[in-house]
Amino acid sequence: MAVTLHDVARVAGVSIKTVSNVINDYPHIRPATKSKVEQAIEELGYQPNLTARSLRSGRAGAIALAVPDLSLPYFAELAGAVIAAAEAAGIVVLVEQTGGDPARELEVLRSPRLTMTDGLIFSPLGIEQSDAPALRVPYPLVLLGERVFDPEHDHVSMRNVEAARAATEFLIASGRRRIAVVGAHEGEVIGSAGFRLQGYREALDAAGLEFDPDLVGYTAPWHRSGGAQAMRDVLAHGAPFDAVFGLNDTLALGAMRVLQEAGLRVPHDVSVIGFDDLDEAEYSIPSLTTVDPGRRWIARTAVDTLLARIAAATLDAADAPRPALQLAEFRIIERESAPAAASAVADA
Amino acid sequence: MAVTLHDVARVAGVSIKTVSNVINDYPHIRPATKSKVEQAIEELGYQPNLTARSLRSGRAGAIALAVPDLSLPYFAELAGAVIAAAEAAGIVVLVEQTGGDPARELEVLRSPRLTMTDGLIFSPLGIEQSDAPALRVPYPLVLLGERVFDPEHDHVSMRNVEAARAATEFLIASGRRRIAVVGAHEGEVIGSAGFRLQGYREALDAAGLEFDPDLVGYTAPWHRSGGAQAMRDVLAHGAPFDAVFGLNDTLALGAMRVLQEAGLRVPHDVSVIGFDDLDEAEYSIPSLTTVDPGRRWIARTAVDTLLARIAAATLDAADAPRPALQLAEFRIIERESAPAAASAVADA
DNA sequence: CCGAGTCTTTCCAACGTTGTAAAGTAAACG
């Protein structure tokens, strides 16, 4: 089978511990011995067995990432950013898909699979705030998103309310007054949908605009088809509108599609703004004005925080920092679907 | 730290081997003993240490997947499908991103990280056919894609030439005659770009249409911006065309965007067909006619093949099946960007 | 040439688990 320290030791004519010492850069090794060992390693093509090393050292050099589904572009791009950030630290990433199913999310948290990793970056979508106790797991955990909050945990998220408010205010500042919203979740308060809807309402209030329930399109899955369906619902209500806020880009793109089918021109008749700044937002027709949520920063911060927590777990942990909630900065990316001076276009 | 067999054994008042036997469903255990042990497991919240189990058994229960980049939707959807297929077999997936960089791809192949997994599903993009010897690695490997072929390896791919030919023939059958192609790679013969361009040319030949080099747009990265740029190049040549074949969906979407900027209507003036059947192809404006390459089948087959190979590696391996090249079936998905009767639309 | 100090190598145990085989116990048979 695979080459082990024993094989190398035999070929080099030394003990396995000496080989181990060479590999681990132990300083006191005679140059002659060192080169003998290195030659044997080269000759046999020895590679350390990371499983054994991990068992012995208690460190796996791997972390787990649990996301709903890689076919959702936001999570695919997030996963890519997490893997890249981990890679920079020499850490590999084991990816789990939960499908956003609460039962499956809880199962992943309790799964013995996690004994293969040093910690978990967890992006829940299905569990409720009441499930927070289930997050008290015996390994380092960093939470993502805004589904569940727990002061006991490190958490990396974004200013959803503020960002959604800024997006809405952007539409208002551009001259729009009747702003539909697509992707709301019935009755949700905590969570992306709840927070972003709140930001939307705050912006309306601040501008003295009335909130019209007929302009709210509901859909649970934040898929394109969901955005399309929610947009159709709003159109069916018959209430006039001159802008749409998609609670994420995928929803906005689905909505844009329906608007076009309905003969409404974007942005001439209706401005559309999204949320996430997906790659594809730049290349849709028209390109999508959206909120950049700082995804890369979130990924990097989540990895750094988790690694710090893992390192602290080994030490006496008395001096470990308290769990913190870290929030990314957002930025509005203006593109064609919602120009900063929309009414000028509309009037043209 | 974590609870081990020893802790459970102590609480239950038995030896650790008995606990191990209970966990592994060894049949000869007295019911009383069994329930004592199970109660202790429950009480302590014992979870087996998979690293130790893996070291002892030589099986990790994990596989690695190396893809270029999760921000490329094709690979994100592929990775999602692979993880789902592995999950069904109780296997976890460690995802590596190579960036399509040949040096990094070779590095991943040789990386000791793979000692943490039982095998690798490898989707190369940068290495050349001449790198095939580097694929002779000491662990089970399943190749994806059409970048490199090696009779020594299991390989799951698709009928690129035939599918591209079918896509082109679909455009021809719809009445188009001047078909541009976007995403070619200068001089490439083996690889997605080379094969698909070949299929395109075969279709032209079979229909007695002339190949016009001015209708070929080149771009190395199959990103949306690449498609946009290649489309601009073709437009700049000034040669007239009435259809575009994007060598993948992303390219086609980028191209569609440029066509619209240039005042050309899709599909009225120009039909557009893509390749990959990404989620977003269904929701672009207009929705994208494309080739479904059987991605899910490819993922499932790759995982099944790898697991079979891993299982065979344990046995005497004499009866292991020979490495095989398995090809997915493709299907043309007709949507708006290229209706089956395009000329009828154009004539209208 | 001896002893102290320093450098270099080795031995042993342990990480948590399971395969092997032996030891112990109970049931069944004559």
Added chain:
DNA sequence: CGTTTACTTTACAACGTTGGAAAGACTCGG
């Protein structure tokens, strides 16, 4: 009631590695 047989539990070693500390070798000063 002794003996075979089947059942139940345990001891031990091993997977490949590294931490700790002992053992061995060398250098230097006196």
